[in-house]
Amino acid sequence: MTTTEAQAAPDLRRGDVLSRTRHTLGRVTVTVARSIAIFVPVFLLATFVTFALRSLSGLSPARIQLGEEATPDAVARVEAQWGLDRPFLVQYWDWFTGVLHGRLGGSWTNGADISTLIGLGLGVSLSVATFALIIGVVVGFVLGTAAALRRTTWVDRAITGFVTVISVMPAFVVGIVLVTVFAVGLHLFPSAGYVPAAQGFGPWLAHITLPAVALSFDVVADVARQLRSSLIAAYRENYVTGAVVRGLSPRRIFFVHVLRNGLGPALATLGLKFPSLVGASVVTEWIFGLQGFGRFANDSAQAGDVPAVQGVLVVSIVLVVAFNLIVNLVLARVTPASQRGV
Amino acid sequence: MATLSDNLAPEETLDLGPGDPTGPRRPVLSLHDVRISDQAGGREIVHGVSFTLTPGRVVGIVGESGSGKTLTCRAALGILPAHFEVTGGSIEIRGTDIADLSPAQWTALRGTTISAVFQDPASYLNPSLRVGAQIAEVVRVKKKLPRRAARRRAVDLLRAVHLREPELVYGQYPHELSGGMLQRVLIAAAIAADPHILIADEATTALDVTVQAEILDLLADLREQAGLALVVVSHDLAVVAQLCDEVLVMQQGEVVEQGPAERVLHDPRHDYTRLLIAEHEQYGLEKFLDPKEET
Amino acid sequence: MLRRVLVLPSGRIAVAILAVIALLALFGPLLAPQNPLATSDNTLASASGSHWLGTDYLGRDVLSRLLDGSRLSVLGSLEVAVTALVVGSVPGILSVYLGRAFEWITLRLADTLVALPFLLFAVAVIALLGNGITQAMLVTGVLVAPLFYRVSRAATLAVARSQYVEAALLSGASIGWVVRRHVWVKVLPPIAVALAQTFGVGFVIVSSLTFLGIGVQPPAPTWGGLLASDLGYLSHQPWAPLAPALLIMITVWAGNLLADALRDVSGEAGRALVNSRKTRTDRPDQSEPAPTGGA
Numbered sequence: 037m038t039t040t041e042a043q044a045a046p047d048l049r050r051g052d053v054l055s056r057t058r059h060t061l062g063r064v065t066v067t068v069a070r071s072i073a074i075f076v077p078v079f080l081l082a083t084f085v086t087f088a089l090r091s092l093s094g095l096s097p098a099r100i101q102l103g104e105e106a107t108p109d110a111v112a113r114v115e116a117q118w119g120l121d122r123p124f125l126v127q128y129w130d131w132f133t134g135v136l137h138g139r140l141g142g143s144w145t146n147g148a149d150i151s152t153l154i155g156l157g158l159g160v161s162l163s164v165a166t167f168a169l170i171i172g173v174v175v176g177f178v179l180g181t182a183a184a185l186r187r188t189t190w191v192d193r194a195i196t197g198f199v200t201v202i203s204v205m206p207a208f209v210v211g212i213v214l215v216t217v218f219a220v221g222l223h224l225f226p227s228a229g230y231v232p233a234a235q236g237f238g239p240w241l242a243h244i245t246l247p248a249v250a251l252s253f254d255v256v257a258d259v260a261r262q263l264r265s266s267l268i269a270a271y272r273e274n275y276v277t278g279a280v281v282r283g284l285s286p287r288r289i290f291f292v293h294v295l296r297n298g299l300g301p302a303l304a305t306l307g308l309k310f311p312s313l314v315g316a317s318v319v320t321e322w323i324f325g326l327q328g329f330g331r332f333a334n335d336s337a338q339a340g341d342v343p344a345v346q347g348v349l350v351v352s353i354v355l356v357v358a359f360n361l362i363v364n365l366v367l368a369r370v371t372p373a374s375q376r377g378v
Numbered sequence: 379m380a381t382l383s384d385n386l387a388p389e390e391t392l393d394l395g396p397g398d399p400t401g402p403r404r405p406v407l408s409l410h411d412v413r414i415s416d417q418a419g420g421r422e423i424v425h426g427v428s429f430t431l432t433p434g435r436v437v438g439i440v441g442e443s444g445s446g447k448t449l450t451c452r453a454a455l456g457i458l459p460a461h462f463e464v465t466g467g468s469i470e471i472r473g474t475d476i477a478d479l480s481p482a483q484w485t486a487l488r489g490t491t492i493s494a495v496f497q498d499p500a501s502y503l504n505p506s507l508r509v510g511a512q513i514a515e516v517v518r519v520k521k522k523l524p525r526r527a528a529r530r531r532a533v534d535l536l537r538a539v540h541l542r543e544p545e546l547v548y549g550q551y552p553h554e555l556s557g558g559m560l561q562r563v564l565i566a567a568a569i570a571a572d573p574h575i576l577i578a579d580e581a582t583t584a585l586d587v588t589v590q591a592e593i594l595d596l597l598a599d600l601r602e603q604a605g606l607a608l609v610v611v612s613h614d615l616a617v618v619a620q621l622c623d624e625v626l627v628m629q630q631g632e633v634v635e636q637g638p639a640e641r642v643l644h645d646p647r648h649d650y651t652r653l654l655i656a657e658h659e660q661y662g663l664e665k666f667l668d669p670k671e672e673t
Numbered sequence: 674m675l676r677r678v679l680v681l682p683s684g685r686i687a688v689a690i691l692a693v694i695a696l697l698a699l700f701g702p703l704l705a706p707q708n709p710l711a712t713s714d715n716t717l718a719s720a721s722g723s724h725w726l727g728t729d730y731l732g733r734d735v736l737s738r739l740l741d742g743s744r745l746s747v748l749g750s751l752e753v754a755v756t757a758l759v760v761g762s763v764p765g766i767l768s769v770y771l772g773r774a775f776e777w778i779t780l781r782l783a784d785t786l787v788a789l790p791f792l793l794f795a796v797a798v799i800a801l802l803g804n805g806i807t808q809a810m811l812v813t814g815v816l817v818a819p820l821f822y823r824v825s826r827a828a829t830l831a832v833a834r835s836q837y838v839e840a841a842l843l844s845g846a847s848i849g850w851v852v853r854r855h856v857w858v859k860v861l862p863p864i865a866v867a868l869a870q871t872f873g874v875g876f877v878i879v880s881s882l883t884f885l886g887i888g889v890q891p892p893a894p895t896w897g898g899l900l901a902s903d904l905g906y907l908s909h910q911p912w913a914p915l916a917p918a919l920l921i922m923i924t925v926w927a928g929n930l931l932a933d934a935l936r937d938v939s940g941e942a943g944r945a946l947v948n949s950r951k952t953r954t955d956r957p958d959q960s961e962p963a964p965t966g967g968a
Binding site: 215311360 | 785796873897923
């Protein structure tokens with residue numbers, strides 16, 4: 037028995053490596069498939085609601101182009117031009133197939149291509165949002181970990197207090213405080229505007245730092261709080277005792293065993309946090325005078341430019357779903373056990 | 379059946395010096411009148427436990443839940459829960475009083491000298507790591523083996539605890555394995571760094587009867603092949619009867635009876651022991667007692 | 674439940690602050706010392722005897738504008754919370770009882786609403802449907818309703834699967850009776866927690882919207898609007914945003930504090946439910962290793 041096993045071992049090992057890769061691939065496929073299964077109905081429903089907005093709003097491109105005193109004939113002519121005299125479902129189908137091909141239609145105010153307009157603003161917003169996420173994750177991670185490792189000491193209490201304070205500060209309050217102190221008061225950062233990264237990394241970073249910090253507070257608070265409680269919970273688990281008994285060092289137990297399991301819930305929080313980050317960009321971009329995605333949304337909404345608003349919403353949904361997909365993939369990698377039964 | 383040493387490559391054979399039959403049998407673990415108190419409540423929970431364990435021997439501790447069995451084991455492992463402290467007596471591991479150990483010394487001692495397995499094995503393994511990696515981790519850290527050698531040795535260990543297809547099991551996560559397989563994995567991880575003492579705290583309690591018997595066989599094997607000294611804790615007298623040389627019967631933190639397993643099981647002196655045996659006779663303890671009578 | 678909340682110091686603080694805010698909302702406009710809309714030549718004045726918090730860029734009294742604006746901000750966030758409660762918890766409870774189709778549809782709806790960046794959506798919907806705070810808050814309420822849907826559904830599921838409810842149903846009790854008698858009691862605490870949370874969330878959204886000038890007609894004062902008008906004059910009055918910002922933060926904090934206090938008094942069950950909403954990937958709570966151990 038032993039001899040046959042010894043011979044079979046190398047083959048087995050190769051087969052094992054193969055099956056493991058297949059295993060991992062399979063898990064990724066399952067995660068992607070599950071996310072898409074949720075995504076498709078969400079996307080259909082959300083786009084439908086978004087599209088129905090126009091009918092509900094009663095807004096028309098004729099109002100914007102011709103003003104309030106337009107004759108009914110003129111209004112009808114313009115509406116026919118935009119294809120608004122067709123049945124609702126036909127319009128929806130037309131628009132939806134366009135969306136699937138990346139065409140979001142033309143703006144009512146100036147006829148410009150909405151995909152292009154949004155594309156211009158997205159660079160700004162994504163720069164800020166990504167930077168905010170990085171700040172949020174790094175600071176939140178440090179605070180949450182420190183509080184968990186020093187729990188019930190003054191370090192823990194100080195961090196918990198700090199996190200409580202920043203969690204109740206809405207992005208626009210933080211934004212105003214930051215502008216007052218760092219731009220108006222200390223002249224350390226520009227108070228408004230944006231410079232693309234292509235024109236120099238330094239100016240780019242200087243312009244997105246304050247808005248990113250303003251957006252990051254919420255993320256910092258959530259990540260820190262979640263990480264603290266999940267790390268403390270992880271430390272109470274039996275597998276920590278198991279690792280202690282096997283003679284592993286405290287440092288190793290933290291980094292290899294506790295952190296990995298404590299990270300899952302914090303990552304999941306991040307996925308839930310992203311929509312509010314996109315939403316809050318409306319406010320921060322207004323404060324910091326950034327011509328981004330959120331500003332475009334606000335301006336189009338105020339102008340009654342329905343196709344532009346629809347485009348903004350579609351793009352935001354795609355962003356949120358894409359981000360959640362990434363989070364789910366990372367989660368599947370970090371804590372494979374949590375994937376069953378979710 | 380392939381035995382433990384058969385399956386291990388020669389240079390990796392479990393090396394347990396004290397198991398050497400020619401040398402003097404120095405105790406590997408000795409407890410002397412150990413008392414454990416709950417500092418928060420100010421109560422003494424365990425009122426004096428003493429026993430001596432030499433290589434290749436098995437000490438059993440029986441008693442109902444809350445009798446102080448687990449606390450005694452945890453004291454010997456240095457992992458008493460918060461507020462609990464050893465307030466009297468002494469525990470020596472291979473001649474060192476554990477009261478003098480620094481945290482770093484404890485870390486060095488655990489795994490290589492003393493190790494343990496517990497009830498509910500699934501919870502004692504990290505759910506997010508492949509089980510093989512968790513065994514290889516111990517080998518790498520405690521035996522300072524390089525990655526590939528550690529992996530090889532982990533697979534050997536999985537084979538040594540009689541797991542079929544150890545290569546496959548190596549790459550699986552705890553939630554993909556059954557309770558019996560997990561307990562084997564946990565044992566493999568516990569003996570990965572060749573400890574002298576293994577504490578099995580209710581290690582077979584939650585398992586099916588047949589699986590339970592297999593695990594007990596495995597423990598007996600390990601003792602014979604590797605000269606491992608075992609502390610077997612159970613509320614189940616049958617488990618203790620099958621495996622142990624010496625038995626301690628505990629009730630409410632008190633050792634009410636202590637002696638050679640055969641004597642305690644055949645000629646119990648304390649009422650509580652008699653009660654335990656009477657209960658078990660209904661479930662067929664005789665089948666364990668009878669073969670022992672022949673020897 | 675309120676009485677138990679008041680036992681906690683944090684609960685007392687939260688209730689006290691919210692009571693003051695509620696009084697402000699009720700009587701604030703009457704307390705305003707001056708006409709909040711009256712402009713004067715005394716623009717951007719510092720705090721003084723006649724203008725406790727100074728004046729804004731049109732010479733209007735800031736304190737009066739704060740007091741006058743309190744009603745809209747508070748009522749707006751209450752509207753959010755109540756709308757979300759009705760829109761979320763009714764289908765949440767019913768989803769457990771009304772069969773698979775209803776369950777599937779409501780689950781997908783909840784998924785959809787969660788995926789929408791609600792501030793962005795609120796901005797869009799409000800701007801298109803008409804500039805009114807009531808529409809604004811109704812829309813926001815619908816968008817945050819999934820929180821109530823999840824919480825009430827989780828609580829109901831837990832109760833529905835419990836054996837005493839099964840027993841009641843088997844013995845012929847009607848679904849309506851079971852919901853009233855058993856489900857409601859278990860669902861109420863997590864819903865109260867969610868209500869307090871939503872008040873905080875709603876408050877941030879109302880303030881954000883009014884900050885952007887959405888949902889109100891220009892001269893009418895709001896806390897968010899005050900901040901927005903301060904933004905243009907930061908170099909003249911860097912301290913001006915302090916009062917409205919502090920008021921907004923304290924109100925949100927009180928809402929969160931009340932949520933925490935409610936969670937604390939509603940016991941482990943409620944806490945687990947509320948937490949399970951936050952982190953869906955969390956494994957179900959495992960019981961902690963009992964300190965006194967099994968033996």
